[in-house]
Amino acid sequence: MRIAPSITQKIAKFMLFAACASAIAALLFVIGFVLVGGLQNVTWAFLTEPILDMGRGGGILPAIVGTILMVFVAIGIAAPLGVASAIYLAEYTLEGKATQTIRFGINCLAGVPSIIFGLFGFILFVVIMGFGWSILSGGLSLAAMILPTVIRTAEEALRSVPQNYRDVAASLGATRWQVVTRAVLPYALPGILTGVILGIGRSIEETAVVIFTAGSAVQMPTSLFDSARTMAVHFYILAREGVSNENAYATASILILTILIINITAYTMMHRLMRGRRAA
Amino acid sequence: MDRIISKLLFFAACSSIAILALIALFIFKEGVPIMVKSGLGNFLFSQDWSPLEGRFGILTFMVGSLWITAGSLVLGVPLGVACAVFLAVFVHRRAAMILKPAIELLAGIPSVVYGFLGVMWLAPIIRERFGGPGLSILAASCVLAIMILPTIVSVSIDAIQAVPRSYREGSLALGATEWQTAWRVTLPAARSGILAGVILGMGRAVGETMAVIMISGNATQIPHSIFDSVRTLTANIAIEMGYAVGEHREALFATGVVLFFFIMILNVVALRVSRRKF
Amino acid sequence: MSADRVKIAIRDLNVGFGDVEALKGVSLDVRLNEVLSIIGPANSGKSSLLMAINRMIDRFPEASLSGSVKIDGVEVSGFRNVEDLRRRVGMVYAMPIPLPMSIRENILFGPGFMKRVKRSEGDSIVESTLKAAYLWDEVKDRLGSSAMALSGGQQQRLCIARTLATNPEIIMFDEPCSGLDPISTAKVEDAIKELKNDRTIIFVTNNTKQAARVGDRTAFLLMGELVEVDDTAKIFTNPSDNRTEEYVSGKFG
Numbered sequence: 064m065r066i067a068p069s070i071t072q073k074i075a076k077f078m079l080f081a082a083c084a085s086a087i088a089a090l091l092f093v094i095g096f097v098l099v100g101g102l103q104n105v106t107w108a109f110l111t112e113p114i115l116d117m118g119r120g121g122g123i124l125p126a127i128v129g130t131i132l133m134v135f136v137a138i139g140i141a142a143p144l145g146v147a148s149a150i151y152l153a154e155y156t157l158e159g160k161a162t163q164t165i166r167f168g169i170n171c172l173a174g175v176p177s178i179i180f181g182l183f184g185f186i187l188f189v190v191i192m193g194f195g196w197s198i199l200s201g202g203l204s205l206a207a208m209i210l211p212t213v214i215r216t217a218e219e220a221l222r223s224v225p226q227n228y229r230d231v232a233a234s235l236g237a238t239r240w241q242v243v244t245r246a247v248l249p250y251a252l253p254g255i256l257t258g259v260i261l262g263i264g265r266s267i268e269e270t271a272v273v274i275f276t277a278g279s280a281v282q283m284p285t286s287l288f289d290s291a292r293t294m295a296v297h298f299y300i301l302a303r304e305g306v307s308n309e310n311a312y313a314t315a316s317i318l319i320l321t322i323l324i325i326n327i328t329a330y331t332m333m334h335r336l337m338r339g340r341r342a343a
Numbered sequence: 344m345d346r347i348i349s350k351l352l353f354f355a356a357c358s359s360i361a362i363l364a365l366i367a368l369f370i371f372k373e374g375v376p377i378m379v380k381s382g383l384g385n386f387l388f389s390q391d392w393s394p395l396e397g398r399f400g401i402l403t404f405m406v407g408s409l410w411i412t413a414g415s416l417v418l419g420v421p422l423g424v425a426c427a428v429f430l431a432v433f434v435h436r437r438a439a440m441i442l443k444p445a446i447e448l449l450a451g452i453p454s455v456v457y458g459f460l461g462v463m464w465l466a467p468i469i470r471e472r473f474g475g476p477g478l479s480i481l482a483a484s485c486v487l488a489i490m491i492l493p494t495i496v497s498v499s500i501d502a503i504q505a506v507p508r509s510y511r512e513g514s515l516a517l518g519a520t521e522w523q524t525a526w527r528v529t530l531p532a533a534r535s536g537i538l539a540g541v542i543l544g545m546g547r548a549v550g551e552t553m554a555v556i557m558i559s560g561n562a563t564q565i566p567h568s569i570f571d572s573v574r575t576l577t578a579n580i581a582i583e584m585g586y587a588v589g590e591h592r593e594a595l596f597a598t599g600v601v602l603f604f605f606i607m608i609l610n611v612v613a614l615r616v617s618r619r620k621f
Numbered sequence: 622m623s624a625d626r627v628k629i630a631i632r633d634l635n636v637g638f639g640d641v642e643a644l645k646g647v648s649l650d651v652r653l654n655e656v657l658s659i660i661g662p663a664n665s666g667k668s669s670l671l672m673a674i675n676r677m678i679d680r681f682p683e684a685s686l687s688g689s690v691k692i693d694g695v696e697v698s699g700f701r702n703v704e705d706l707r708r709r710v711g712m713v714y715a716m717p718i719p720l721p722m723s724i725r726e727n728i729l730f731g732p733g734f735m736k737r738v739k740r741s742e743g744d745s746i747v748e749s750t751l752k753a754a755y756l757w758d759e760v761k762d763r764l765g766s767s768a769m770a771l772s773g774g775q776q777q778r779l780c781i782a783r784t785l786a787t788n789p790e791i792i793m794f795d796e797p798c799s800g801l802d803p804i805s806t807a808k809v810e811d812a813i814k815e816l817k818n819d820r821t822i823i824f825v826t827n828n829t830k831q832a833a834r835v836g837d838r839t840a841f842l843l844m845g846e847l848v849e850v851d852d853t854a855k856i857f858t859n860p861s862d863n864r865t866e867e868y869v870s871g872k873f874g
Contacts, residue, residue, distance in 0.1 A: 072522035076433055082425035083442065086496075089489050090449050093460060147355035155349055156356075157682060167614075168360030174543070174610040175366065175603070176550020178577050182584075182599045183366045186373060207362045214359065227718045231780075234677060235731035235787060236708035240348050245730070250721060268453035271552045271581060299455045299553060302462070315456050322451045330444050 097319050101312030109313055114281040114297070117304075123314055125283040129198065129291030130267060132284060133277065136202025137209060137266045142259050144206075145213030149255070152214070153221035154243050173211035180208045181275030189276055196290040201277030208272060209262035216261060220254025221247060253332050260329040264322055270295045294318050370603055374596035386597065392563060392579075394587065399594040401601065403563055407480075407573030410566060411559060412548045414484025415491060419548075420541055422488065423495030424530075427537075430496070431503040432525050443500065450493035458557030461486045466558060475570035478560035484569070486554055491544035498543060502536020503529055539617035546609045550602070552577040576602055626653040628791065628821045629674060634688035636669045638681065643669035645845045647688075651791075656813065656822040658836030658853065660829055662873070665842040667825045671793045674823075675710040676703050692791070704734070711784035715796040717776035719768035724760055727768045727779060731787040750782035753816060755808045774805025781812060792816065793823040798831065810835050829869050833857050841865045 108122055115121030148165075156162045184204030194200045224247045232246035248255075270293075278290035279300060292300070294314055301311040378386050381399050389400025426446065430439050461482050470477030506529050514524040530537070560572020561582060574582075580595045580602075587595055629651035636644040644666040651657050659667050672678040673690055676697055690697045692709070700706045708731070720727050728747050732738050738746070747764060751757040756778040760771070768779055777797060784792060794813065798806040813822060813835055826832050832839050833853055840850035841862075849862045860866045867873060 068520045068523055072520040075522040075526070076429075079425050079429035079433065082422050083429045086422065086426050086446055086449070086489075086492055087442065089492075090445060093449075093452060093456070093489075096460060096464065097456060144355055144358050147352050148359065151352035151356040155352055161353075162356075165356050165360055168363045170614060171607060171610050172359050172363050174546050174550075174606050175363075176546075176552070176577065176606060178550065178552045178580055179366065179370065179599055179603055179606075182373075182580070182596060183369055185584075186369045186596075187365065191369075207366075210359060210362065227714075227716070228720060230677070230680075230714070231718050231720065232730070233680065234675060234707055234712040235734070235784070236704040236706075237734050238345050238704055240345050241734050245733070246720065264451055268451065270453065270455050274581075275584065295453050295455055298453075298459070302455065302459045303557060311459065315459065318453055319456065322453070323448070326444075326448055326451045334440075 094319060094323070097312060097315045101309075101314070101316030104309050104313035105316055109310075110317070113283060117281065119310070123294065123297055123310075123317070125281060126292050126294045126297040126314070127317075129277070129284050130293040130295075132198045132287065132291070133202045133205065133273065133293055134263055134266045136199060136287065137205035138259060138263055140203065140206035141210045141213050141262055145210050145258070145262075146217050146255055148210075148214045149217030149221055150243055150248075153218050154247065155239070169211050169214055172207075173215070175208075177208065177269055177271045178275075180204050181272045183207070184272060184276035194288065196276065196278030196280075197288045198277055198284055198291050199287045201273045201291075201293075202287075204272050204276045205266045205269060208269065209265050212265060213258045213262045216258025217251075217255045220251040220258065223254065224250045253335070257329045257333050260325055260332075264325040264329070267293070267325070268295055268318070268322060270299050274299075294321075367603065370596055370599050373593055374598070374600040377590055377593040378597045378600065380590075381594075386594075387601070390565065394583070394591040394594065397590060399590075399597070401576065401579075401598055403565055404574055404576045404579050404598070405601075406565055407559070408549055408575040408577070410480045410569070410573060411483045411487060411555065411575055412545060414480055414569065415487035415548045416541065416545060418484055419488035419491050419495060419544060423492050423540075423544070424499050424537060426492070426496045427499030427503060428525055428530065431500045432521060432529065443496075446496050447493045449489060454490065454551060454554040455557070457486050457490055458554035461554065461558035469570065473570050475568075476560055476562075476572050478558050478572055480559065480566055480569040480571060480573055483555055483559040483573075486558055487548045487551060490551065490554065491547050494547055495537075495540045495544045498540025499533070499537045502533040502540065505536060506532040535616050535618075539613045542609055542613040542616065546606050546613070549609070550577065550606060552581050556581055627651070628653045628693065629823075630689070630691040630694075631670075631674075632689045632691075634670070634673060634690060635686070636666065636673055636678065637685045638669075639683045642845055644673070647842075647845075647847045649840060649847055649850060651821060651823060652838075653821055654817055654819075655837045656817045656824055656835055657850075658832035658839040659823065659825045659842060660827070660832045660839060660868070661842035662868070663827070664844075666845040667842055668795055670842070671712065671795055671823065671825065673697075674791075674793065675707050675712055676700075677707075677712070679703065708735075708787045709789050709791065711787065711789035711792040713777075713780050713784050713792065713794045713797050715799045717773060717780050717800070719771065719776045719779055721769060722767070723765045724768050724771075724779060725764040728783050728786045730783060746786050747782075750785040751779075753785055753812065754778040754782040755812045756782060772805075774801050774808065777801060777805065777809060778812065781809070785816075789820065791821045791823070793825070795825050796827055797824075799827070806831075829857075829871075841868060843868070 110122060111124050112122030114123060114125050184200055188194050188200035188203050189196055228246045229242050232242040273293050273296050279292040279296050280290035284291035295318060298311060298314040298318060386399055388402050390402045391398045391400045392403060430442055465485060466477035466482050469479060469482055510528050510532060511524055514528045555575050556578045561574045561578055562572035563574050566573050576598050580598050584595055627650045631647060631649045634644055634647040661667055673686060678684050678686060697706055720730060725747050728750055729738055729743050756775060771779060798809055816822060824835055836853045839853045839856040841848045843864055848864050857869055
């Protein structure tokens with residue numbers, strides 16, 4: 064007995080819908096579970112007090128500051144380097160052997176697991192270069208890790224600029240660099256910013272790299288050479304050591320909220336960019 | 344002037360390759376000597392991991408990584424591809440524009456949060472229903488499956504959308520239903536792209552550390568069922584690095600070398616596969 | 622007489638893109654202060670000819686070029702600064718390409734590369750170029766608004782004004798009216814006829830009637846070869862070459 068194709072289609076469609084729904088459900092569950100468990104403990108005091116008693120009490124201000132400083136270092140290096148690389152790949156290259164190697168390098172770098180970046184950062188920055196466990200070591204390692212993300216997004220943004228604009232600028236007498244800065248970059252900026260924002264998001268959620276390179280000191284960091292913990296690290300330690308479930312949930316809530324805000328910002332920026340283009 | 348800028352940009356672009364080379368250099372420098380000293384075959388295939396006695400065999404951890412990765416693929420690939428087909432074929436573009444980023448949002452949630460949830464919620468359920476410690480291959484596979492889902496979905500959607508519209512329209516014009524078209528025409532055509540996505544997902548699963556530490560139990564043993572605890576290569580590095588010295592530390596770096604190699608191979612395979620035209 | 626002085630001298634120009642020969646042995650003079658129309662069916666090499674003159678062809682790595690192109694006796698390939706060359710030779714494309722900025726910013730885009738343009742100087746450039754492009758009256762009250770909001774015909778005239786802002790001695794038009802309605806087309810043609818008084822104009826078009834309206838002399842390109850070039854009246858009434866006759870009478874193309 065053959066089943067009619069239209070019935071097969073209905074069954075298939077339902078199963079596929081179920082798959083999608085469960086994925087979305089998982090997402091909502093994760094976010095909901097954490098926020099419900101944790102938001103109640105996120106008070107202003109929590110956000111602004113120092114870490115007490117290895118996390119059992121007090122707040123998470125040092126972790127917040129540590130996160131911000133480390134992200135600053137990471138983006139401060141990865142953004143210029145990444146955008147410059149993207150400009151080279153999108154505007155200057157002749158797609159020869161050198162470029163193929165570079166692209167291969169970027170793709171491979173994107174696949175390297177975070178723990179390897181942790182080991183790398185440990186050996187190079189903490190030990191050999193003598194920075195010790197520090198925000199600097201952590202930031203540098205994170206920069207290496209997010210570089211491929213920034214490059215890829217930026218290159219795509221640059222490539223989406225219509226070729227016409229470059230032609231017009233060139234025919235009016237612009238040098239190659241002027242074509243890039245005057246005609247291409249302004250148009251590609253939202254896309255590039257999206258990549259930077261995504262890089263920031265990745266830095267915030269990363270744990271393995273940070274533990275290996277920045278340690279996990281609870282004090283408020285006073286310089287880039289201080290060891291510090293990020294929110295993700297703090298959360299991990301709280302969770303793993305079973306120290307304080309409430310604080311763990313609360314920290315996780317802040318983490319998730321931050322990342323939600325970052326991702327939504329990035330996506331709405333991209334959407335507005337797309338819509339703006341189509342109107343033009 | 345323009346030439347100087349050109350050169351500067353070129354050097355910037357080379358930074359990626361330089362970093363990759365540095366990573367390889369340092370990891371290898373620290374790890375290869377101990378591999379040689381233990382003997383490569385011994386290092387890779389011995390179950391005996393006794394750092395205090397100077398014996399370093401990582402087979403147990405490789406098996407652990409293998410089980411967990413396989414588990415996450417078994418769960419994650421069908422789910423991911425199904426989602427991708429649903430979003431790419433059956434859903435209006437407007438809805439897809441919201442749903443796709445929503446699924447990608449799953450990728451933004453820190454791995455430690457996933458691990459935490461696994462411990463708090465999933466592991467107890469497994470322990471009650473199926474016995475064992477709860478912190479197990481099964482738990483880890485479930486969590487990892489969700490974690491690699493966005494990668495598989497994203498790449499699969501791209502692969503499906505890259506199939507020429509004419510294939511789909513030709514099939515529909517012959518009287519096939521949407522589903523028949525998707526199953527018989529579009530999916531096979533998108534096969535290599537989807538495979539590339541699966542391989543990338545595999546790479547993520549193998550490389551995942553924090554979540555795995557939290558929910559896989561970290562028992563240094565060869566598992567006999569999916570309810571047993573295991574320890575992965577990544578977990579071992581992360582756990583023991585905190586107190587390892589001397590040869591022990593070198594052996595952990597050597598584990599990193601193995602990981603690095605494996606991921607590189609996966610990347611190259613993924614690239615080759617995605618370039619192959621159906 | 623000034624009308625007979627040669628502004629651009631092209632000798633034996635061959636242009637190829639990979640295996641495809643776009644121009645074969647083209648030799649042509651463009652005289653000072655004339656409008657030279659170039660006609661011919663698609664793929665005759667008209668655009669390639671223009672690109673060889675302002676060296677936009679340099680942007681194609683697969684392009685090969687031989688022969689000589691001289692402006693005022695100087696080889697274009699000999700210009701130390703290709704940007705200088707491109708400021709002296711303006712180009713208006715077939716599709717209007719307004720940049721996503723205000724009308725004023727569009728016009729001042731070119732001059733901005735060389736130096737900072739003072740506000741008063743910028744104002745006068747904007748006004749004079751828009752007047753020369755027959756667009757001033759329509760937009761003078763909204764110079765700060767986006768150029769993307771203009772109609773197709775207005776955008777194309779804006780592009781002309783933008784090209785004029787660098788004060789080029791030579792302006793090349795590559796089928797500038799292809800997407801425009803008849804009224805806009807008429808305005809563009811009027812602008813061109815005015816412009817030739819101070820400059821030299823090359824005007825490429827697919828439309829033979831338009832070539833006849835606008836050009837002092839007309840050149841006919843077919844499949845990369847220059848078939849003939851002569852006074853417009855002669856080309857259209859009594860051409861020397863058979864192929865020209867067939868093209869202008871509409872037998873093909």
